[in-house]
Amino acid sequence: MQIQETRQDGYLVVEPVGRLDSGTSRILDRSLTSAVQRGDVRIILDMGRLDYIGSMGLSALLAAAKRIKAAQGELLLRGMNERVKLVFEMSGFLRLFNIRDA
Numbered sequence: 001m002q003i004q005e006t007r008q009d010g011y012l013v014v015e016p017v018g019r020l021d022s023g024t025s026r027i028l029d030r031s032l033t034s035a036v037q038r039g040d041v042r043i044i045l046d047m048g049r050l051d052y053i054g055s056m057g058l059s060a061l062l063a064a065a066k067r068i069k070a071a072q073g074e075l076l077l078r079g080m081n082e083r084v085k086l087v088f089e090m091s092g093f094l095r096l097f098n099i100r101d102a
Contacts, residue, residue, distance in 0.1 A: 001017060001018040001019060001024035001028070002016070002017040002018060003016050003017070003028060003031045005031075008044065010042055011043060011044045011076070012035055012040040012042065012043050012044070013044045014028075014032065014043060014044070014046065015045075015047075015048070015049060016045070016047070016050050017049040017050070018051055019050075019051055019052040019053075019054075020050055020052065020053045020056075020057030020060070021052060021053070021054040021056060021057055022055075025054075025056040025057045025059065025060040028057070028061075028064075029063060029064065032060075032064040032068075033064070036064075036068060036073070041071040041072065041073025042073055042074050043068060043073065043074070043076070044075075044077075044078060045061070045076070045077045045078070046078055046079050047077060047078065047079050047080045047084055048078070048079030048081070050080075050081070051081075051083075052083070052084070053084050053088075055091075058088075058091055061077075061093075061097070062093075062096070065096070065097065075098065076098050076099075076100055077098065077100070078100040079101075080099065
C-alpha cells in the first residue's frame, strides 16, 4: 500500500492506494497517528484508489477517528467505490463516519 498526502482547503488529504487489510493497516495507522501528532487534525481520507478494505482496515480507521476526535479535529471519508462502501454498510460503519461522495 502506498499513501499519498496533499493539502486542500485547510485539510490534510490522505489517499491510500491499494488494499487496506491486516498486512497494510499499520501503514495507514502510523500515517494518521503521525498527522495528528504534528497537529493535522482536519483530515480527508480519500478512498478513491482503495481496492479493498478488511476488518483490520476498519479497525485502523476507527482508532484514527477516536484520536482525531480527542484532538478536537474532523475526519471525512470520500470517494468510496461500491465494494468498499458495501463493507462499511455490512459492518455498520456508515453511521460512524462522515462520508462524502467526492
